[in-house]
Amino acid sequence: MGDIRIQSALISVYDKEGIEEVAKELTELGVRIYSTGGTQAFLTEKGFNIIAIEEVTDFPSVLGGRVKTLHPKVFGGILNRRNNENDHLEVLQYQMPSIDLVVVDLYPFEDTVASCTSEANIIEKIDIGGISLIRAAAKNFNDVLCIPSKSFYPDLRTILNNNKGLVTKEERRKMSLHSFGVSSHYDIAIFNYFNTDKEGGLRLDIDNQKMLRYGENPHQKGIFYGNLENIFTKHSGKEISYNNLLDIDAAVNLISDFDSKTPCFGIIKHNNACGFAVRPSVKEAYLGALSGDPVSAFGGVLVTNTTLDEQTAEEINKLFFEIIIAKKYEPSALTLLSHKKNRILLELKEDREVVGYNLRTCLNGFLYQEKDDALELTSHFDYVTNKKPSQTEMEDLIFASKIAKHTKSNAIILAKNRQLLASGTGQSSRVDALLQAIEKAKKFGFDLEGASMASDAFFPFADCVEIAFKEGIRRVIQPGGSKNDQHSIDFCNENNMGMVITGVRHFRH
Numbered sequence: 102m103g104d105i106r107i108q109s110a111l112i113s114v115y116d117k118e119g120i121e122e123v124a125k126e127l128t129e130l131g132v133r134i135y136s137t138g139g140t141q142a143f144l145t146e147k148g149f150n151i152i153a154i155e156e157v158t159d160f161p162s163v164l165g166g167r168v169k170t171l172h173p174k175v176f177g178g179i180l181n182r183r184n185n186e187n188d189h190l191e192v193l194q195y196q197m198p199s200i201d202l203v204v205v206d207l208y209p210f211e212d213t214v215a216s217c218t219s220e221a222n223i224i225e226k227i228d229i230g231g232i233s234l235i236r237a238a239a240k241n242f243n244d245v246l247c248i249p250s251k252s253f254y255p256d257l258r259t260i261l262n263n264n265k266g267l268v269t270k271e272e273r274r275k276m277s278l279h280s281f282g283v284s285s286h287y288d289i290a291i292f293n294y295f296n297t298d299k300e301g302g303l304r305l306d307i308d309n310q311k312m313l314r315y316g317e318n319p320h321q322k323g324i325f326y327g328n329l330e331n332i333f334t335k336h337s338g339k340e341i342s343y344n345n346l347l348d349i350d351a352a353v354n355l356i357s358d359f360d361s362k363t364p365c366f367g368i369i370k371h372n373n374a375c376g377f378a379v380r381p382s383v384k385e386a387y388l389g390a391l392s393g394d395p396v397s398a399f400g401g402v403l404v405t406n407t408t409l410d411e412q413t414a415e416e417i418n419k420l421f422f423e424i425i426i427a428k429k430y431e432p433s434a435l436t437l438l439s440h441k442k443n444r445i446l447l448e449l450k451e452d453r454e455v456v457g458y459n460l461r462t463c464l465n466g467f468l469y470q471e472k473d474d475a476l477e478l479t480s481h482f483d484y485v486t487n488k489k490p491s492q493t494e495m496e497d498l499i500f501a502s503k504i505a506k507h508t509k510s511n512a513i514i515l516a517k518n519r520q521l522l523a524s525g526t527g528q529s530s531r532v533d534a535l536l537q538a539i540e541k542a543k544k545f546g547f548d549l550e551g552a553s554m555a556s557d558a559f560f561p562f563a564d565c566v567e568i569a570f571k572e573g574i575r576r577v578i579q580p581g582g583s584k585n586d587q588h589s590i591d592f593c594n595e596n597n598m599g600m601v602i603t604g605v606r607h608f609r610h
């Protein structure tokens with residue numbers, strides 16, 4: 102029921118790749134083919150018998166190709182309802198050809214934008230006729246099959262081969278869905294091109310979705326919208342869960358702030374780093390990160406900015422970790438690590454594609470913000486105390502500040518020799534965050550004498566520097582901006598502590 106036999110087709114494609122094979126199959130099925138200028142020339146040259154669309158419209162392609170298929174005879178040929186008596190009479194009266202199949206490949210708008218060409222060139226690549234053909238054919242899926250881009254040629258082939266040119270209503274409806282997917286994607290790309298300042302609101306376009314086993318908890322449904330293949334290669338391991346994805350996101354963002362010249366290693370738990378170290382070798386960096394909090398590290402997500410070698414893999418294998426993310430793996434390390442079947446091994450792609458904004462639901466809408474990609478520049482730092490940090494001390498301060506940026510607010514980071522000693526995370530007061538960090542550092546045997554402290558936001562009072570000083574912490578990095586900044590600065594000056602003000606706050610709620 103509802104099957105149609107394809108007897109005529111209109112082919113109008115920008116990219117000619119693959120169209121010869123499509124034309125061949127259609128010709129073998131005895132389908133009459135109409136085409137626009139370039140497509141017709143291409144297929145005629147390949148030996149196919151193609152009818153120029155101008156023969157239908159009796160009108161040339163004009164305005165440099167801006168108008169070629171935009172004609173009532175073409176759109177009437179697509180949109181007429183085959184079971185409607187009046188439509189049938191009008192088709193005869195105005196000599197519209199019935200078109201059962203529309204094959205389009207649109208002007209490459211997004212590629213043209215990406216090529217950074219002039220606005221005039223970009224505008225010319227807004228397809229009008231093609232998108233209209235797609236919408237018309239998709240609307241009339243009751244009688245017409247629409248193939249909206251070259252990526253659907255394999256589907257066309259399957260459909261044609263399923264039943265020798267007979268197409269079911271189900272197949273046409275499915276292609277109609279994909280057609281509106283292509284047309285809406287295309288329009289959103291155009292919208293986003295013009296919507297530079299977001300004054301037009303927000304249009305999201307995510308067509309890849311992956312059902313997750315569940316959401317944050319087993320009673321919550323969870324779906325990931327995106328394309329993980331563009332971020333990493335998964336070498337082995339079980340299915341990635343909702344919570345895994347959040348930790349992977351935290352790990353990838355954190356590691357991206359550290360250059361790849363010196364090995365660094367992070368251990369993420371509940372989206373925060375519980376261990377992090379920069380060292381001359383990846384194994385030392387791993388051991389440095391692990392000693393930060395070997396208890397929390399259990400079951401965590403490991404991340405490194407460098408090649409994970411066999412010696413490090415042997416160390417890692419002594420403990421249970423759910424996920425390992427590396428820039429690369431030595432083949433022997435990969436073999437060793439993949440012995441544990443459930444462990445997820447991910448290799449980050451050099452040209453990974455991450456979104457440049459954050460989005461979260463809020464009340465009856467969404468909150469959108471640009472991603473916090475601000476990296477403190479030493480040239481913008483304010484060295485506000487009499488005591489100025491040495492170059493090595495500055496390295497520790499910047500190290501701690503980078504980790505604070507990626508830690509839940511209120512966040513305090515304690516670091517020494519480019520190793521995370523402890524952090525206070527997600528506390529409702531900065532003092533609590535500091536006390537939590539001090540307690541943890543001591544628990545794992547760290548001497549805070551000469552350590553550095555970073556805060557994700559300003560100190561509202563001098564209490565934090567006072568507590569830090571009592572513990573032997575001798576330098577501080579913070580964004581500044583409190584009306585009480587001077588109280589903290591005065592205390593530092595009185596006690597020979599150094600303070601650097603970055604001017605960049607990194608709240609993370």
Ligand SMILES: NC(=O)c1ncn([C@@H]2O[C@H](COP(=O)(O)O)[C@@H](O)[C@H]2O)c1NC=O
Nearest residue numbers: 115137139140167168169170171229230231
């Ligand atoms: N102007 C029109 O009426 C029109 N009709 C179809 N197109 C597009 O023209 C391209 C094919 O052109 P040609 O066959 O001339 O190479 C396709 O990308 C198709 O989407 C048109 N071009 C732009 O809108």
